[in-house]
Amino acid sequence: MTPEVGGEAPDFRLLDSTGAARSLASLVANGPRVLLFYRGHW
């Protein structure tokens, strides 16, 4: 279910392109994040 404005986004943990583990909670810990979902590279 797509999080609504005002709702809490569910936390997740994924690897980034360099292999580092990142959670949503850690990404927003120091301030707001613009989270871009994109279609893919090619």
Place this chain on the structure above:
Amino acid sequence: MAEYGRDHEAIRATGADVVALSVDDQVRSEALRTQLALPYPILCDPARTVVQAWDLYNPREKGGIAIPALFVIGPDRRVRYRSIDSTLKRASTDGVLRYLRGEVRGEAVARERVHAGLGDFLRGIDNALRRGLRTPRE
């Protein structure tokens, strides 16, 4: 993607930062980050776990990819702004920046038509030739 790289310092000046997410694996994602010199991280969701959980999954293209979307998420993980986009229209980068600066409310962020440039087209062909076409759920 590239616009948020170009405006990254301006976004950081508001106290915010950027992260991108797609179903691409690490090789493809790192190739994109390098080619566009993106100063922010790219998350890899090749198992489609997050895009499916967030209901942002388009199974009909390229073996299943993310629906374009943008969220601004606060430190409490509350969604402050969201725009569910398409390949044709999306929240304008300038509008998102103005929102982050507190100059406009979320509902006033303009949406704009997406114009893929010749560079995007040529880069896609080059990557496909050098690295192969995407296969479903690789």
